[in-house]
Amino acid sequence: MGTYVVRRTLFAIPTLLAISFIIFAILDLAPGDPTSQLPLTIPVEVRERILESLGVNDPFLIKWLKWMQLMFINEPLHAIDSIFGTCIGDCEARARIISWSSRAPAIDVIYQRIPQTLWVLGLAFIFGTLIAIPVGIISAYKQYSAFDNIGTFVTMIGFSVPTFFTGLLAIVIFSVWLGWFPSFYDTTLVVNSWDSFVLQVKQMIMPVAVLTLFNAAVLSRFTRASVLDNLNEDYVRTARSKGLGENKVVLTHVMRNSLIPVVTLLALSVPGIFAGAIITEQIFRINGLGQLLIVAIGQGDIPMVQTLTFIFAVLIVVFNLVADITYGLLDPRIRYD
Amino acid sequence: MKRTRLLALLAVLAMVVAACGGGDGEETTTTADGGSDGPTTTAGETPEPTDPPAGGAAGEGGPLLILQWQAVSQVNVLLSSGTKDALAASLVLEPLAEIGPDGSLVPALATEIPTVDNGGVTEDFTSITWNLRDDVLWSDGTPFTADDVLFTYEYCADELTGCQADFSQIESIDVVDDHTVTLNFSAPKPYPYDDFVTYLEPVIQRAQFADCVGEQASACTEQNFNPVGTGPYVVTELLPEDTVTYAMNENYRGVPDGKPFFGTVTIKGGGDAEASARSVLEIGEADYAWNLQVAPEILAPMEAAGNGTIVTSFTANVEHINLNQTDPDADPPSEWTPDGATAHPVLANNPEFSRALSLAIDRDAIVTVGYGPAGVSTCTLWPVEGQATTNQDWCLTRDVAAANQILDDLGYLDTDNDGVREAEGFGPLEFDFVTSTNAVRQATQDVVKANWEEIGVVANMSNQDAGLFFDGTSASDFSIWKFFADMEMFTNGATIPDPSAYLLSWITDQIPTGALGWPATGNMPRMSIPEYDETWATLSQTAPTDPAYTDLVIQLQDIMIEGGAIIPLTYRGNVSAIRSDIQGLGDPNGWDSEYWIIEEWTRSG
Numbered sequence: 033m034g035t036y037v038v039r040r041t042l043f044a045i046p047t048l049l050a051i052s053f054i055i056f057a058i059l060d061l062a063p064g065d066p067t068s069q070l071p072l073t074i075p076v077e078v079r080e081r082i083l084e085s086l087g088v089n090d091p092f093l094i095k096w097l098k099w100m101q102l103m104f105i106n107e108p109l110h111a112i113d114s115i116f117g118t119c120i121g122d123c124e125a126r127a128r129i130i131s132w133s134s135r136a137p138a139i140d141v142i143y144q145r146i147p148q149t150l151w152v153l154g155l156a157f158i159f160g161t162l163i164a165i166p167v168g169i170i171s172a173y174k175q176y177s178a179f180d181n182i183g184t185f186v187t188m189i190g191f192s193v194p195t196f197f198t199g200l201l202a203i204v205i206f207s208v209w210l211g212w213f214p215s216f217y218d219t220t221l222v223v224n225s226w227d228s229f230v231l232q233v234k235q236m237i238m239p240v241a242v243l244t245l246f247n248a249a250v251l252s253r254f255t256r257a258s259v260l261d262n263l264n265e266d267y268v269r270t271a272r273s274k275g276l277g278e279n280k281v282v283l284t285h286v287m288r289n290s291l292i293p294v295v296t297l298l299a300l301s302v303p304g305i306f307a308g309a310i311i312t313e314q315i316f317r318i319n320g321l322g323q324l325l326i327v328a329i330g331q332g333d334i335p336m337v338q339t340l341t342f343i344f345a346v347l348i349v350v351f352n353l354v355a356d357i358t359y360g361l362l363d364p365r366i367r368y369d
Numbered sequence: 370m371k372r373t374r375l376l377a378l379l380a381v382l383a384m385v386v387a388a389c390g391g392g393d394g395e396e397t398t399t400t401a402d403g404g405s406d407g408p409t410t411t412a413g414e415t416p417e418p419t420d421p422p423a424g425g426a427a428g429e430g431g432p433l434l435i436l437q438w439q440a441v442s443q444v445n446v447l448l449s450s451g452t453k454d455a456l457a458a459s460l461v462l463e464p465l466a467e468i469g470p471d472g473s474l475v476p477a478l479a480t481e482i483p484t485v486d487n488g489g490v491t492e493d494f495t496s497i498t499w500n501l502r503d504d505v506l507w508s509d510g511t512p513f514t515a516d517d518v519l520f521t522y523e524y525c526a527d528e529l530t531g532c533q534a535d536f537s538q539i540e541s542i543d544v545v546d547d548h549t550v551t552l553n554f555s556a557p558k559p560y561p562y563d564d565f566v567t568y569l570e571p572v573i574q575r576a577q578f579a580d581c582v583g584e585q586a587s588a589c590t591e592q593n594f595n596p597v598g599t600g601p602y603v604v605t606e607l608l609p610e611d612t613v614t615y616a617m618n619e620n621y622r623g624v625p626d627g628k629p630f631f632g633t634v635t636i637k638g639g640g641d642a643e644a645s646a647r648s649v650l651e652i653g654e655a656d657y658a659w660n661l662q663v664a665p666e667i668l669a670p671m672e673a674a675g676n677g678t679i680v681t682s683f684t685a686n687v688e689h690i691n692l693n694q695t696d697p698d699a700d701p702p703s704e705w706t707p708d709g710a711t712a713h714p715v716l717a718n719n720p721e722f723s724r725a726l727s728l729a730i731d732r733d734a735i736v737t738v739g740y741g742p743a744g745v746s747t748c749t750l751w752p753v754e755g756q757a758t759t760n761q762d763w764c765l766t767r768d769v770a771a772a773n774q775i776l777d778d779l780g781y782l783d784t785d786n787d788g789v790r791e792a793e794g795f796g797p798l799e800f801d802f803v804t805s806t807n808a809v810r811q812a813t814q815d816v817v818k819a820n821w822e823e824i825g826v827v828a829n830m831s832n833q834d835a836g837l838f839f840d841g842t843s844a845s846d847f848s849i850w851k852f853f854a855d856m857e858m859f860t861n862g863a864t865i866p867d868p869s870a871y872l873l874s875w876i877t878d879q880i881p882t883g884a885l886g887w888p889a890t891g892n893m894p895r896m897s898i899p900e901y902d903e904t905w906a907t908l909s910q911t912a913p914t915d916p917a918y919t920d921l922v923i924q925l926q927d928i929m930i931e932g933g934a935i936i937p938l939t940y941r942g943n944v945s946a947i948r949s950d951i952q953g954l955g956d957p958n959g960w961d962s963e964y965w966i967i968e969e970w971t972r973s974g
Contacts, residue, residue, distance in 0.1 A: 063845035068836050076888040078535050079841050085531030085586070088842070127588075134442040134609035135587045136594065141609045208651050215652055216436075216640065220612055317639035319440070319611040327440065327610050332836055 033360060036368035040356070044349050051345045052103075052338075056096045059334050066132045066332040086132050088334075099338060102129045107139055131336040133328070138339045142321065148219050149313075149320035153305045156240045160247025161298060167248070168255025169290070172263060173282060183252065190249025195242055199315035202238045213238055216317040239316040243309055254297060258290040265289075292362045299355035303347035428617040430630035430972055433951075435657040435964075436645040440610045440638020445593040446571060447525060447532045448586060455568050456659065457613050457636055459962035461508075461598035462571035465499050465518070466562065468960035470682065472753065472866035474562055478502055478513065478572060478599060482562075485912070494557040494912065499565075501548040506620040507574050508603045515550035518542065518565065520575035529583040534570045559912040560867040568962035569864060571598070601629040601968040612637050621968070628968040630953075643667060649946040650677045656972075658946040659963060664808060665741025668944070677949050681743045681942035682959030685871065686862035687750050688813070690802075690936040691894040692716040692723055697801070697853045705880050705895040714795045716855065716934075723933030725775040728768045729824045734816050735939055739809040747940040749926045750861065751868050756919055758926040764937070772824045783825055790825035800855035802828040803847070805838040810858065813938070828856070841889035849893050850881040857893065860941060866960060868922045869909050875929060876902045896934035904928060950974055 066086060067079045083089060090098075106128055109120050128137040167187075171180040207215035213234050223232050262268065263286060271281045310322035321340065328336035360366045439453040446458035465479040474482045480500045483489020490497045505513040519542045525532035540555040552564060564570060574597045581589035594607040601623060602615035615634040623629065637655070645658035650671040661668065661679070672679050694717045695703045704711055715722065732746035748764040749757050781790040781798060789797045802817070804810045814830045821828055831854075833847040838859070840848045849857055863871040873879065874891025877898075881890050908921040929935060943959050953969040 063837055063840055063842075063847075065836065065840040065842045065844065067841050068839040074533060074889075075535050075537070076841070076890050077537065078533060079889050081528050082531040082533060083842060085529050085584075130587045131442075131609070134593075135445070135448055136443065136590045136609055140590075144608055144611075203647075207654075208647070211652070214654055215644070215648055216637065216654075218612075218637070219608060220606065220614055220635065314640055315644070317637070317644065319608070319639045323639060324610055330836055331442075332840075 033357075033368055036360075037353070037357060040353050044353065047349060048342075048346060051349075052100070052342050053096065055338055055341050055345070056099065057092070059337055060092050060095065066334075068332060099129065099335070102127060103339065103342065110137075110139075129335050129339055131328070131333055133331045133333045133336070138336045141324065141336070142340065142343070145319070145321050145324055148217065148318050149306065149322075152217070152236055152239050152318055152320070153243065153309060155236065156243030156247055156309075157301075157305050159240065159244040160251060163244065164248040164251035165255055165291070165294070168252040169259050169282065169287060171252065172256045172259035172290075175260065183256075187249040187252050190245045191253075195246055195309060195312045196315055198242045198245065199239070199312055202242055203315070206238060217319070219319055239312055239318060243312055246309075251294070251297070255290065255294050258293055259286060262286045262290045292359065295362060296355040296359045299351050299358050302351050302354075303344060306347055307344050426627045427621075427624045427629060428632035429627075431632060433631040433634045433657075433970070433972075434655045435634065435636045435659065436640075436648055436655045437636055437638050437659045438640050438642050438645045439660065441607070441613050441636055442609050443593050444604055444607060444613065445573075445596055446569060447521075447534055447573065448530070448593060449533065452660075453638070456962055456964060458571065458596070458598075459568040459600070459964050460602040460615055460634060460967060461596055461600045461604060461618075462568075462573065463599045464567060464571045465501070465565040467962075467965050468567055468866065468958075470956035470958040470960070472960055474566065478505060485914070490561055494554075494559050494561060496551055496553045497561040498545070498549060498551040501550065502622075503548050504622055505599050506622070507576075507597050507599060508618045508620055509574075509576075509597050510620055511574075511576065512547075513572070513574075513599055514547040515544045516547075517572050517575050518550045519544050520578070521565070521572050524573065524578060524582050524586075527583045530586040532586075536564055539564060557910065559910060560869060563865050563867060563870060567865060567960065568965070574598075602634055605633075611639065623968050630968075630971040634967075646671055646946050649948055650674055650679075653677070653948060656948045656951050661944040661946055662807070662809065663944075664739065664812075665737070665743075668741065672946075675949070677946050679742065679944060679946055680954075680957040681944050682957035682963070683745075683940065683942040684862060684959035685751060685753050685866070686860045686941045686943075686959075687747055687752060687937050688744075688810075688858065688860045688939045688941055689750060690817070690856055690858045690938065691849075691852070692726075692934050692936065693852055693855050693857075694718070694895045694897070694934050695852075697855060701883055702853045703851060703895070704883050705897070707897075713855070715792050715798065716800075718933075719779075720931055720933030721775055721779055722781075723936060725772040725779075725824060726821065726826065727764045727936045728772040728775075729820045729826075730764075730817055730936070730938065731767050731820050732765065732938060733767075735813050738812045738816060740939060740941060743942045743944045745940040745942075747937050749930060750935060750937055751863075751871065751922065751926055752940045753866060753868070756868055756922045758923040758930075760923070760927050761930045767820075769820075769823050776824060776826075781825075788822070788825060789827050797827065798825065799827040799829060802830050802856045802858070803838075803854040804830075804832050804858040805835045806832045807835070813858070843887040848887075850887055850889050851883075852893050852895075858938075861891075864960075868925075869905070872905060872908070872922070872925050872929075875935075876905050878902075894934040896929070896932055898928060898932050901925065901928045901932065 067082055106126050110126060110128060112118065113120060113123050129139065131138045131141060134141060167183055171183045174180055203215045206213045217235050217239065221228060221232055223229050268281060268286060271285055306321055310326055313320050313323045325337065325340050328340065360368055437453050437456065439451065441453055441457040443449060443454055444458045444461060446455040446462060449455055463477045465477060466482060467475045467477045469475045476482055478501055480502055481487065483497050483499060485492060501515055507513055522536055522539060522542050524530055525534045525536050538554050538556065538558060539552050541553045543551040543553065545551055554561065565572060577592055577597045581592050595604045601618055601621045603618045604613060605616045606614045613636045617629060617632055642661045642663050646661050646663055646668060648655045649658040651674050653676040668679060693703060693713055695705050695711045696713045697703045699711045712718065736744040736746055746765055748761040751757060776790060781792050783790045789799065791797050802814060804814060811832060818828045818830055837845040837847045838849060841850065846853055849859060875896055876892065879890040879892040880895045880897065881887055881893065904921060904925050908925060911918050911921060945957065945963060947954065950973050951970060952973050953971045955966055957963065958965055
């Protein structure tokens, strides 16, 4: 297993390099102008001056190599400096990846977004999982019962109805008609008292609920299918005939085996938390990482798009590896060399 | 085992697709616990408003919440990429003069508006002298002086800074004394008020930005996020593409009079225009919503809820159709040459055809469907009151019979009875009609297409993403400057009420060509009318106070419309929503920042 991990990690490096090159190439070839949102009256010389100052007109390889140096050397050094309070090399004048629309270091802007993304989407992920697994297990155990049929119906709705519909519906019912919850998410809210905590909960309920419904729907179907598979296995019959109670059979033996693929699935969907549910973020104005990506694309802010997509790529590669390792750990039948 | 693996694979695919949002988002833009630890870009950690000064009740009004669905990226308007940032900056930074809702100049950091009569502007229009207020302090307590004006010029004059303000017509600046500054122009400027005027060109502080000129400009994040200004507020926190929060500026000159009323302001971004309108009008959870490009049938019921009102401000934004005077199917496409070799076979120099097209359009339907109270049908590109031409108002009355008659007289007959007229040598009158992706624009295209079908002209509609359509570099083939289509539709607008600077866009010199690398100059339809060029040259040397001035402006508009390359459609206003209990806004201002008198805003009750 150790060799496997090392080999996969080493493999990840050229993979990520290739990914960064492809992302860079696509974005560089794509049209899109960071000055397209300026008033049309801005004279052409001024536009050209702005583009020149942003480095838009440099040749492709120069831009890529520059970005690589900033991303793989300068940014990690900056991170180490700020975490440990050190000053490595020329820490004052160190160049960083600068976003074209906000002229701020891209990594700092991304870092600012992480709290709201993690809170809302992370919670939705956790709640979705906590709801989906029991529902899936019970649905499979009591296949075709009333619980199963209702569960199927609800989950069908959950993943067929798009989040922008459920989100808007929630806003109309709870914000407009009832006035219980705010319709947008205030990122500057500091939780330091009971009142602000209540406010934080209030502004999180709707987006978390909408996303939980969606996550739970998908996951519960999958769990149900996995449990159904295992309920027909021989070892279950053996366990029953040995006299084990149903609880023990299901909760100890069946659940553990069914959860193996489910856990790997969960590991693979963690990068999805960071990419954010872009539509839901827009609906509730959560302004997380997904919204940042969309806005940056629309504004032609290439450095931000590159940095974000590369970070997502790294997360996917890493969690792919985590999923494989988890699978190998949980299922003793799987052996990597 | 295999089945599980397959299931896992399929589920992974499903999850990956689902994680991307599982739906198509219509709106573009373009777009938890507050305190940030670790590497941040915020400057000035003062989230709590300080106590009001002993003298007055400034800052007692509590918080004000403004929604700008296009989120603010940064607050240094000189480096900004859009109006949203300029608006955010207007609470902090001030120019020498502002433009009021009626287009007249209002002194801000200056004591009065210089004119030839009061000696502020030289008779030959080559220099202007501004007298500055002596009671203005920067938010850090130091006095504002003329040297800061000079510095702002130097900051923008450096090419590497990437400043979006155009001071190229200034040759030099003389700092006469601490409160007097003279701008010297390289050529006479009869309208000398486009430098350091409006929220797009404010003054920044030398002491703060001294190390940020040129290449360093982008690296000065702290300065860009929290510029020292003379305005009523200072930035307390900026989360880019998200939220800006402000607190009252203790050193603001209005504080002794109890201004500003609101102690803190928050500008929240994200979502779309409809959500912002809903927040103010239906839910009442915000005080002001900006730039509501929402269909009237959605906006009107929201206003009926009674929590707020819609206000519209008009400047000079006219949605219009450009008829390409060059041939997009030639090789190279849409390339203008002085000898007219690449002229469009039907649209070029064909004012009668253009008149027929214009007569057939139902402008009132366009306003009803797309704009509501935010739009007025118009027949000129400069509909500013007092300077608009009325000679082209024939276009306001739809007349399909007259249009058909004109086309018959031109010889464009429908020989094969398929409902489409043909022109000799060109074939059926079918044209590519392009605009940006936007619900209102597509609705307008539908109306125009249907109207033109009644006169036997076919418009093949298409739309492009705004980022490509308005791409001022030469990268996108869909840009309005390259104009590789027969017709395009969008809005031009002026940032100052100076018709001469605006109408400059359509002289022959301003035609964008591939030979010059597709510069983003203004004459997209490639019209070349010697009489227009000559009249414009005369206008540019005429003072606005000259009695002949208005006649020249009207004459220019007439030449432009009668030339046939442009069909004006709708005079568009900017729509915002205000909560009912916010007072003191005055008339809606489209020429300058909508928050230009935010220090006067109060909340009743």
